[in-house]
Amino acid sequence: MPYSNQAIANKLLVAMPDIGSGFFESSVVLMLEHNKEGAMGLTLTQAATLTIDGLLKNLEISVATDCQLLEQNIMIGGPVQPDRGFILHNGNRAWQNTTRLSPELSMTVSLDLLQDLAQGNIADDCEVFLGYAGWGAGQLEQELRDGHWLFAQATHEIIFELPPEARWQAAFNTLGFDINRLSRVAGHA
Numbered sequence: 001m002p003y004s005n006q007a008i009a010n011k012l013l014v015a016m017p018d019i020g021s022g023f024f025e026s027s028v029v030l031m032l033e034h035n036k037e038g039a040m041g042l043t044l045t046q047a048a049t050l051t052i053d054g055l056l057k058n059l060e061i062s063v064a065t066d067c068q069l070l071e072q073n074i075m076i077g078g079p080v081q082p083d084r085g086f087i088l089h090n091g092n093r094a095w096q097n098t099t100r101l102s103p104e105l106s107m108t109v110s111l112d113l114l115q116d117l118a119q120g121n122i123a124d125d126c127e128v129f130l131g132y133a134g135w136g137a138g139q140l141e142q143e144l145r146d147g148h149w150l151f152a153q154a155t156h157e158i159i160f161e162l163p164p165e166a167r168w169q170a171a172f173n174t175l176g177f178d179i180n181r182l183s184r185v186a187g188h189a
Helices: 052-058 111-118 139-145 156-161 164-174
Strands: 011-015 028-035 038-043 047-051 073-076 080-089 098-102 105-108 126-136 149-153
Touching: 011 164, 028 164, 038 073, 038 139, 047 052, 052 073, 052 111, 080 111, 111 126, 126 139, 126 156, 139 149, 149 164, 156 164
Parallel strands: 073 126
Antiparallel strands: 011 028, 011 149, 028 038, 038 126, 047 073, 080 105, 080 126, 098 105
16 A cells, blocks of 8 residues: 555654664654655664764864754764765744754754854754665565564654653654553564
8 A cells, every 4th residue: 555745754664662672662653744755754763872062063063052952962863975064943934944844743854953052042942963864765665564663653842852762752652552561472463
């Protein structure tokens, strides 16, 4: 069954416990795009050791604030193009390259948001990502048929409030069942 962009955009893709070890083990991916060429999302469960403050310094952006947000770790959005940056944020403000994902969520891919962040001009919740998760044509559909993923609703709490290591369990909780009671072997009805 093909999945349309409308069906999965802004949904959470939640890894089943039996997905195996590796990057996607115990992961939650915010889906951004899905079409006949493939799919793209940002992994919400993989924190890097680099902080936002460290990233700003690496980009030679002058920091004029000691805002607590700058101590937040950068997220590893996925294994594809790890040098490409994405910033998820709430609020209605738009920067040069901002896309509104939902009434509560936007994504910006331009440095002007980081410059405002460095100056302490951001009141929004935000997460900074490097890289993204990507699937080629038909690949995600096959993984869904194989039972490797479930869909859950994206929430402000999961994206912005919980630490990365708590997001997988929280996403399962929104589905109404205990992950510890799931069979480790996927089946088909």
